Amino acid sequence: MTKRSLTRRVFLIGSAAIGGTAVAGLGIGVGYLAMVDVDGHGARVLGDGSVDLTAWINISPDNTITIYVPFLEMGQGTHTGLAQLVGEELGLDINADNIRVVHPSEDLAAFANWTMILDERPERLSGPLQWLGKRVVGALGVVATGGSTAMVASFTAMREAGAIAREMLTEAAAAELGVHRDRLMLGYAGFGTADGKEVKFGEIAARAAKLAPPATVTLKDPAKWELIGKPVPRVDVPAKVAGTAVFGTDVRPEGLLFAALRRAPQFGAKVASLSEGDVRKRRGIVEIVRMDDAVAVVADNSWRAREAVDALEITWGAPAVLSDSAALVADLKARLKAKAFTREEKEGDFDRALGGSMQMINEVYETPFLAHAAMEPMNATVLWRADDTVEVRVPTQSSMLTRSAVEGVGPAKRVDVHVTLAGGGFGRRAETDFVSYAARVALAVKGRPVQTLWSREEDTRGGAYRPASVAMMTAALDGRGQLEGLSAIIAAPSLSSSFMARNVGLSSDPASDRVTLEGIVGFPYLAKARRIAAVDTESPAPIGYWRSVGHSHNGFYMEAFIDECAAAAGIDPAEFRRMHLAEGSRHARVLEKLVAASGWSGRGGNGRGRGLALHESFRSVVGAVVDVSVSGTTVKLEKVTIAADCGRIINPQLVEAQMQGGFVFGLTAAIYGKIDIVAGAAQQGNFDSYRMLRLAEAPPIEVHLLDSEDLPGGVGEPGTPVAAPALVAAIFSATGERLRKLPIAEAGYTIG
Amino acid sequence: MISLTINGTRHELDVEGEMPLLWVLRDELGLTGTKYSCGIGRCGACTVLVDGEAKRACTIVLEDVADSEVTTIEGLAPAGTWTAVQEAWIAEQVPQCGYCQPGLIVAATRLLAANPRPSDAEIDAAIDNICRCGTYDRVRRAIHRAAEMQAASAPPAVPAPAAPASEGAPQ
Numbered sequence: 008m009t010k011r012s013l014t015r016r017v018f019l020i021g022s023a024a025i026g027g028t029a030v031a032g033l034g035i036g037v038g039y040l041a042m043v044d045v046d047g048h049g050a051r052v053l054g055d056g057s058v059d060l061t062a063w064i065n066i067s068p069d070n071t072i073t074i075y076v077p078f079l080e081m082g083q084g085t086h087t088g089l090a091q092l093v094g095e096e097l098g099l100d101i102n103a104d105n106i107r108v109v110h111p112s113e114d115l116a117a118f119a120n121w122t123m124i125l126d127e128r129p130e131r132l133s134g135p136l137q138w139l140g141k142r143v144v145g146a147l148g149v150v151a152t153g154g155s156t157a158m159v160a161s162f163t164a165m166r167e168a169g170a171i172a173r174e175m176l177t178e179a180a181a182a183e184l185g186v187h188r189d190r191l192m193l194g195y196a197g198f199g200t201a202d203g204k205e206v207k208f209g210e211i212a213a214r215a216a217k218l219a220p221p222a223t224v225t226l227k228d229p230a231k232w233e234l235i236g237k238p239v240p241r242v243d244v245p246a247k248v249a250g251t252a253v254f255g256t257d258v259r260p261e262g263l264l265f266a267a268l269r270r271a272p273q274f275g276a277k278v279a280s281l282s283e284g285d286v287r288k289r290r291g292i293v294e295i296v297r298m299d300d301a302v303a304v305v306a307d308n309s310w311r312a313r314e315a316v317d318a319l320e321i322t323w324g325a326p327a328v329l330s331d332s333a334a335l336v337a338d339l340k341a342r343l344k345a346k347a348f349t350r351e352e353k354e355g356d357f358d359r360a361l362g363g364s365m366q367m368i369n370e371v372y373e374t375p376f377l378a379h380a381a382m383e384p385m386n387a388t389v390l391w392r393a394d395d396t397v398e399v400r401v402p403t404q405s406s407m408l409t410r411s412a413v414e415g416v417g418p419a420k421r422v423d424v425h426v427t428l429a430g431g432g433f434g435r436r437a438e439t440d441f442v443s444y445a446a447r448v449a450l451a452v453k454g455r456p457v458q459t460l461w462s463r464e465e466d467t468r469g470g471a472y473r474p475a476s477v478a479m480m481t482a483a484l485d486g487r488g489q490l491e492g493l494s495a496i497i498a499a500p501s502l503s504s505s506f507m508a509r510n511v512g513l514s515s516d517p518a519s520d521r522v523t524l525e526g527i528v529g530f531p532y533l534a535k536a537r538r539i540a541a542v543d544t545e546s547p548a549p550i551g552y553w554r555s556v557g558h559s560h561n562g563f564y565m566e567a568f569i570d571e572c573a574a575a576a577g578i579d580p581a582e583f584r585r586m587h588l589a590e591g592s593r594h595a596r597v598l599e600k601l602v603a604a605s606g607w608s609g610r611g612g613n614g615r616g617r618g619l620a621l622h623e624s625f626r627s628v629v630g631a632v633v634d635v636s637v638s639g640t641t642v643k644l645e646k647v648t649i650a651a652d653c654g655r656i657i658n659p660q661l662v663e664a665q666m667q668g669g670f671v672f673g674l675t676a677a678i679y680g681k682i683d684i685v686a687g688a689a690q691q692g693n694f695d696s697y698r699m700l701r702l703a704e705a706p707p708i709e710v711h712l713l714d715s716e717d718l719p720g721g722v723g724e725p726g727t728p729v730a731a732p733a734l735v736a737a738i739f740s741a742t743g744e745r746l747r748k749l750p751i752a753e754a755g756y757t758i759g
Numbered sequence: 760m761i762s763l764t765i766n767g768t769r770h771e772l773d774v775e776g777e778m779p780l781l782w783v784l785r786d787e788l789g790l791t792g793t794k795y796s797c798g799i800g801r802c803g804a805c806t807v808l809v810d811g812e813a814k815r816a817c818t819i820v821l822e823d824v825a826d827s828e829v830t831t832i833e834g835l836a837p838a839g840t841w842t843a844v845q846e847a848w849i850a851e852q853v854p855q856c857g858y859c860q861p862g863l864i865v866a867a868t869r870l871l872a873a874n875p876r877p878s879d880a881e882i883d884a885a886i887d888n889i890c891r892c893g894t895y896d897r898v899r900r901a902i903h904r905a906a907e908m909q910a911a912s913a914p915p916a917v918p919a920p921a922a923p924a925s926e927g928a929p930q
Contacts (some may be wrong), residue, residue: 082856082892240852247857248841248848250832252793254858257791265786290775309795310782382796382858382891430794430858463797630920660852664897668855671893694801696890704885705895727849 029558040142042654047117047164048171048722050216060172061220062117063093063165070196070209072099072409075111077118077150078157078402078507080243081381081432082668083723084661085157087241089165091234096169096227096502098193101234101242105196108242108577110426114407120146122160126575128718129193130163137197137548151405153437153552154275155625157722158657162719172215179215187494195638216460221345229716238660243428255386255402255427258459263388264293266448266459267312269319270301273687274470274548275305275326278302282320289315296451303448313462330547332376332475332684338541339477339498348496348540349518350355352448352528355536360492362485370428370568372480373748374560374731376682377473377553378697383430384466385438387445389413390456396454397446399476402429404437408510412439415512416446433672434552438645439470439510464692471509471551472682474500478612480568483536488576490587491532495527495565500555505546513732517543526624526728529593530565532587548684554672555727561705561734562728563677563749568622570736571745579609579735593628594621594654596713601630601650604711614638616741624723627653631670633706633733637741643705644674647733654720663710668710669726677731679752761825765790766834776822780814781805783821784831792832792861796889803888806862809833814868832861835868843912844868846903855892863888867902875913876906 025683047062057067067074074093080086086108092099101108111118120127121144125137132141134623175192181188182199183206189199197207229235235419246252279295286304291311298302304323310516341553387401387409397419413422429436444458461469476499483491501517508514522526523541530539532652549569553559573583588595600622600704601607611617614637621630629652636647656662681696682689691697735746738756746754760771765788768901775788784790784807793816796804800818808817834904836842836849844867854860864888868878877885884904889916 082854084855240849241854244849244852244854245855247854247860248845248864250861253791254794256785256795259789259791308778308782310778310786321890369810380891382802382889384796423864428855430796431856433891460795463799503914507812627801664852664855664894667896668893671895675893693799694797695799699802699889699891700893700895702895702898704888705893707899710897 013390018676030393031442032108035159035561037139040139040146043116043119043146045141045145046475047115047168048220048376049162050175050220052213052216057236058216060175060212060215061168063168064097066208066212068209070207071105071107072196073109073209074101074109076108077111077663079152079402079429079432079436081152081402081429081436082376083665084658085152086243087239088158088632088657089161090242090641091239092161092165094167094718095232095234096171098195100195102240102752105194106242111567112425113395114150114422115412116145116148119145119147120151120156120160121149121151124149125434128159130689130718131737137384147402147555148407150407152432153336153404153434153436154725155725156592158719159721161199162413162579166199166226167224174224175215175218176208176211180720182518182529183211183214191486195382212219212404221526226419235657237658239658241661243615254383254430255388255400256333256383256390258400258427258458260388260390260400260456262455264303264305264307264310264452264455265309266296266305266445267309267316268301268303268305268444268459268461268465269316269321270465270469271323273323273326274330275328276300276323277689279322279324284318284320286315286318294452296448297320297504298444298447302443305448305452309460317698318588320572321697326687328547329687330684331686334380335500335547336373336475339544342542342544343371343477343479343496347542349543351538351540353538355492356364356539357492357494357536359485359534361481365486366484366490366575367481367573369479369481369748370482370571372478372564372567374476375678375680375749376548376564376684378467378682379431379433379435379471379553380467380697380699381429381431381433381435384461384463385441385469386458386460386512387437387442388456389445389449390460391446391449391453393415393454394669397422398425400425400430401442402436403442404434405430407435408439409442411444412442414458416443430447430469434556435440435471437552440469441470449590463693465693467692467697469691470549470689472548473559474502474546474550474661477566478560480564482568482572482575484572488578488586490572490581493532493534494538495530497527497561498541498544499521499560500546500550501545501710502546502550502552505550509549512620517545522557526560526561526622531589531592531623532569534587534591550565553722554669555624558622558724558728559673559676562620562622562624566729566732567735567747570618570732574739584621594623597621597628597630597652600711600713601632601648604650605632605648606708607632611737611740616739618736618738618740620729620734622726622728622738624728627651627720627722628724629666629725630728631729633737635737635741637738640755641757644704645710647706648711650711650713651725652715653722653725654715654717656712656715657719665722666726667708671700673704673727674732674734677734677749677751678756678758679754680750690750761821763826765822765829766830770801772821774821777820779817780807780819780821780829781816784816790831792835794858794861796859801889802859803866804859804862806863806865806888808869811869811872813866813899817875835864842868843908844871844905845902847901848907851899851904852899853894853901855894856879859888863890863898867898867905870902871909875909893910921924
């Protein structure tokens, strides 16, 4: 079985169940899988004299210590948070000059993100089926960043790696210094004794590598933690402030060429004809590359390449399907009205609850397609050598999918992937289109590295959007404002089947897409009868993972609607939620923290408004209160208060930053975000038509984190879903107007 | 040949006069701290100083800056040292992805040169760079911190009590 077909199989079962992985595992062979090193605890000496003590730690003779973090640093702080885990056990100052934190260039089994694929914490992955699933994912080297899983996946593994390295280094130091290990004191990147003997890690690492790694290690007592739980400065900040941080667009290998791309203006269109004119004669032009659905110009300078590609005369064939966002939304609404559910789950008798209730509320909500708009446009730098070995430098959320994308372009014998820092990602860099284009361009200029950089317009129009969707929310209330029944029906094109068809070459059943209902399944509000249903459709346009994914719309639908229910019942929105949350639940605790921290005191009025929202996603519960003042249709965002239970906090300043940033991301979408697709073409292009929230519009955001000793939850995405519902609730509280369709700019609101 | 000074070094460039300064910096000179993001002067990721003024390097062309002095993020402080703005940026841990931050730091540097103690409203009016990670709150705090640091290290703005009021120290 080839690696590529295995990849497909794993992704097929990835969104299903561990049982499916086991079936795939049996296909590969249990004997082979038993040899897959999913623990990464071994040691090895590398050609440069440095030593790997576990998969995560490399020590050079000059005492440079490299911590491998197999997750893309795209702003979320994962290089810092995960280095803290190793640093804690190994006694390192991770901000010291001799510490490097980098993405590994090998897709080792130990780096595979089975937490994401199998949707389970490593601490709970036990039993024979899990044994198989973990090894299948590991054998494929599924190195991937997404689903706010980096810390969840690494919390135990990377502390263990640090502890194993510490143990091996301790033994080696004792032998080196000729003292009993109990007399050794661990200092920063070395050991000392009371009588002044010293040895650095770099001096004993080779000796340590000859020892067998301990089968079990004792992790540090949390009471003695020096790094975990502390606001450790980010390891990447100095370079980012100096301007020396290397993003994908900043790599400058020897002899680098630059390519500009022109993609088909309509999704699915192909190049019909290309007239080069005298473009090849222009200064600096190296090659013109015609692909099936794009044309690129390779030059010695990005601007010369861009000017040249703009000068080409390209005609495009008509696509087989003309996707259209307005038609999609109309279709989703019609299917909702026809109750064309593809899935339905019920508890209690919802229809009876409706019939017997004092009051019924039934509203339709709508959200649009959204582009990611990472500040660094999509790009990849590829060197395709004459011997068909390939080197890729790219900010990607999956080095494994990058490799597979290059293999899909041509007869690559070996693909080395070097993951750079990313100027934002938000799910867009989980795609492989920017890798495929860059690989195709590089194949046309074999032997020279070429950086294919998308323009901002190409990036915005490049698809992989957060899908548009529609929801019908229904509630039945009794005379005391208690929920008799609550129903949520979500109509959306299937994201997972679109992603997999595009990136993994798989077809899957849209009606089994858990993304459509995520954040709705298991909603926390108590009601005698509950119904959730989905209207899944095929996607007419390429759709993909966008920060907080299904939660980005479902958090809005549920929480905006709960605010409506509270108003209909004449009950304060915080009190209404309190009435319907299980006592002592995480949601209830976050709500109480939020109420206290925001000084919540009921409704607004007279142009002032407050809105509240509460949503669980990615193993964290986040609540937010937005304070606004509204004058006519001008909204001023006065202040935001956030309370969050993210499990154990590894670095409070990073979590605060993610809550703030995630919330601003959600606000931007709620206020301005919309991609219109007309006759197969995305209408928005640059920041003039696809607006971003700016500093003058952004509110101060205060973050309150709940103390917890539970295993850590995700933090990169959970700040996003609460922004829109809290905002529309605040505007309702100030004006009495209900906004059920995003973005609110379309209803005439501006930000003052 | 077009000549200009970048970060104190004079360059003679055999480059088209209509090439935007951004691409001269990034692809001709390898100064990659100045970033491309929008290409239409809307986002500020490519902000540089041209004769002390903040400019968007994607929308000014080389011939327009001939004989000018250009300062990029790499040239704000000698290697291994920080300006007050950079120090404040580190203290407040502003960057997330960091891609827009060189432009923000250059813009803040220009703001503080023109207005050593800006109010929130003045910051709002002056800084319109886009940060997709939403670091705005910390950007504001860092600008205030840098202003305080600069005020603390500058000669006293208020004269000593014994000195005549009209002879205040230069600011």
